[in-house]
Amino acid sequence: MSEPDGSDPRGSADQPSDDGWADRGWADEVTDPLLDDSADPVPSPLVDEAEPAEALPDQPTSPSTDGPSDPPAVADTPWRSLHPLSLAVNLLPQAWRTARAAWPLLLVVVFGGAGTGLEAVDLSLLVAFFVLTIARTVTHFLTLRYRVHDGRFEVRSGLLNRRARVLDPARIQNIEAVQNLFHKAAGLVEVRVETAGDASTQGLLSALGTDEAHQLEQELKTLVRAARGGSSATAGTVTGTDEATTEDDDEGDVLVNGSTLEALAYGLSRRTVGTVAVLTFVGFEILGRMGPQAADEARWIMQPQVFVPALLLAFAGSWAWSAGRALLSHWRFRLRRRGDRLISEEGLTTRRRVEIPLEKVQLIRVDEPLTRRLMGYGTVLIETAALGFADGELRQAEGVVPMVAQNKLPSLVHAAAPRISADPWSMELRPPHRRALHRAVFVRTVRSMVLAGLLVGFMRPWGWAALVLLPLAPLLAWLDWRWQGWAITEDAVVTRQGVLRRATHVLARDKIQSVQVLQPPLMQLHGLARVIVRVAGTAVALPDIGIDQALRVLQELSPDPTAMPSADASPGARDREPPGTHQTPEAPAVLPSPADAGVPA
């Protein structure tokens, strides 16, 4: 693969004339014995495992000897690599994650009926998954390099699929420090540096020694501050340490201090139907694979006196499971605000600390599911651009405040988004359009009819109980509609949706990336439309409103609200909105004024 003169043909082909790549140390790779794949594409484990031993005394400088191709001019910062113990620390969690992901396969292997002959295939698949995971973990550990160079943060990794990322510190959304049990035992920590639009930094910098991690964080923060024109700091040096110590002493204002009971309550109020459904399905699968005599047993299980307690047990089990997990994740939760940053810490076995600069906060979502609302609590999610669409089960959202007392919600929202003066709980929200109710009732009724039909069809005689869903649907739709609301103030867009699971969104208008109005065919029939406001990383949909109003909102949220129209010219529509306060006397000549359109005021 490498030419005799040491240049990498692949590298030169890909980056023909870009000297920037040479500066960033691509040239280093060629002479780096760890990455030299001239022998064979898949490195033999023996050869590679010998290398880290040499690397140990060289921490944190690059283990490779710099070849003749030293980049010119800019003093080259050495690349740092992961802590040698990371491999051990990463293998177990990765193996566990693989096992968790491949659970259907595991079940099949363990419970599979005898003599089908396919078990060898299943087993080999399982083994293959594990081997792949281990290979990936090992490769990642061996090839990952990072450094702070020339004002930027650079990371590269990978052997067959090489990845290099160069990050402008101004783009950093949050910096997380995560420590699970293994990390703690080894004295390591995983650092996640997250940017807009990329939530895949999990496991990238796992793991670093605590000193190194601290140093990296300080360097990045220094750069961030310098990029914002704050304190004068030279990139890459560690003058930040002095600031750091004084900062660490300053605790900041504690906004939320979670108790154990609250963590437990949070876990108990999580949705568990999904888990139960999965467990039930798995149970049926297992039953299905047993021999013929088990069919009789299955019939025995379907009897009410056995089935109902079993179901209740399943529910209780999943609740307990959920409560346990919540307790582990949100143990000793603490949210504080230090200067211009929000810092949250939580976790028992895995301690997570997330730092979010206030100016990176895109959107604040407050979830108040029925159970939590009854307890007098809500959950606040502080979203930055680094947040993808996080499923609560798989990946916890950044800046989640699991339990906040309801009377504290307004002040917390204000603390997290100081620019916003709106208080969604005390302000008047505008309702959705009346026709939206018709549409919602229709959709929900159809959905529950389908569900009930399925249940009746497949689970008799139990399924008939599902008919109780039918009258519930319009009722829920009405309640939902009644509690929806939206508002646009000078600095914020606020929406509220849902009755069973109430969700309130607050976003600052100066974070809006774009606004869309959508009108699918059915909504066209009703004259409705949906407004979607996008911020970096996520989007918020307003409740369904009339198309004219939606277009007015589109206009209102544009950067130049002085161009706001006065009235809609279509016949039959009455202008219910008083002219906006932004409207200048000299309205654009393009638009009809209310008088011209002959529209009654």
Next chain:
Amino acid sequence: MDSPARPPNAPSETSPAPGSTGCLEANAAVPVQGPDDPGGPPSRLDRRVVQLWRMQRLLRLVLVVGPVATALGVGIATVAPATVGMVVAALLVSVQLLLALAWPPLEYGAFTYALRTDDLLVQSGVLFKRWSAIPFHRIQHVDTRQGPMERFFGISRLLVYTAAGVSADGSIPGLGAAQAERLRDELSRRGGDDGV
């Protein structure tokens, strides 16, 4: 914008005229052109894009719909008389053919875009209407793209990226290559990301 005081869920507006579609010409609620907007009236796509879309749909018909319809027909023929299967397959294919010929002009007519004072407004969609307003200062970067078929017709696609991603936020599918370049340069000039 303060909301007038009113009981929580009284209807806030009369029902709009049913079927009001709010298309760009008929609805003046969205001023497409402010008084000092450059660039003239709202713009349409390049006419050649109609042919391009027709071609793409016909290709899809041949490569995808045809085999699927055949498979479906054969499948039905196993449980019902063969003629039923044939009729179904023929129906599927002919409907797709009709759409391939008749739909692109409708889509073309429904697509307009305008460079306003502070943002780009794109309106599109026949059945699924959509309006997108992207402020210039939110534009991170602008790409032009040309697939092989687009190159054949001399058409480019313009993609506007904001920090919220690309897909829904302003993709102008059928501009003449030169026009696309000009628009891209213009947007890049006016854009400029002010961070996230």
